[in-house]
Amino acid sequence: MDWIGAPGNQPFVVALLVMFGLTAVEVIALLVGFSLNDMVDEFVVPHTELDAPDVDGPGHASHGLDSVSVEGPGMVARFLAWLYIGRVPVLMVLIVLLTVFGLCGLIGQGILKSLTGFNAPGIVAAPLVLVASLPIVRACTAGLHSILPQDESNAVDPSTFVGRTATITNGTARTGLPADARLRDQFGTEHHVLVEPEEAGQTFAAGTLVLLVRQVGAGRFSAIPNPNDALIDTE
Template structure:
């Protein structure tokens, strides 16, 4: 069995399973250290294509693959697991039927093609069962109406200052804000409400 798993024809599949096991062990260790790597890429956002048709297609593909419903690391772990297991299974069946593993040029694309829909289906079920495990990344629209506190600097029109707020996932966010009212000035400790996203900053009104 070790010789089969470590053979050249199963190298990619064994490596995928090995990565999953390593991440599991690191995550297990992280439980005792208070750290986690599964949320490392939670705030990664897909860059929209300037071409509307292409952007729409990518959005549809991302939705079908459940990339927008699960943290990226969790999605990748699911995919690597299915990819590795499918590849090994194909070669087990091939060995039983023709006494030889499938060529790498055939087994890898086949395992990839099967792993993607399996990942999508399993990911969708997992996202429904564990809604709290969805990405903590917030879109700019989600910031509208949020109350933030000025942490440093003096904010006035065309001179933004830093503000901080805590989102619904208890994650801190730092943004640059300036008054939407040209006559207003925010100083450290002032609470403001984010109203509108501008280029590189937020327009805000004073929290009454």
């Protein structure tokens, strides 16, 4: 335990602690009807300007930045797409990155300690481990992309969700306390957003069909009870 707290190990220990913290926050959020994962995705992904095709499909190589076709601001967008951001939830990618970085760092420092009797300084080890971790992170996120439902990983402009119907899926939505809801966009792609009643004092239980009337934040909308069955979005 003393070795884990050694100065050279601090960046990796902190990364693992942050990973555990993010995981705990997401679990707690889901229990009360939020989805931190979806909220982060709806805010971050549209701002990356990524066009993320299936890079492992026909006509694409399975590795390397050149295998990703991205309409975005240069190498930053290409790098984010290489890590599958836009196809795998952003928070999930971050948790994978922190986990791989932390574990690789501690394992590497342990090997170095057993061979030389000392740890590398954190300021030297951290950048080296980060670079070495990226291919592993990419392999992990590629694996996640292959098993995640793809219709929940495609991001569009959230403002286009206004006027569409959604179904409350988890928790009870109250004013100031939104709940997770599922909807389909104009292409038939499924998304999850946070929904709260437009009218104060109103509540929406799980299974309630609502109409989104206003965007109130990143991935967060106010809604009214669906006024007409003909408005149900079935694309």
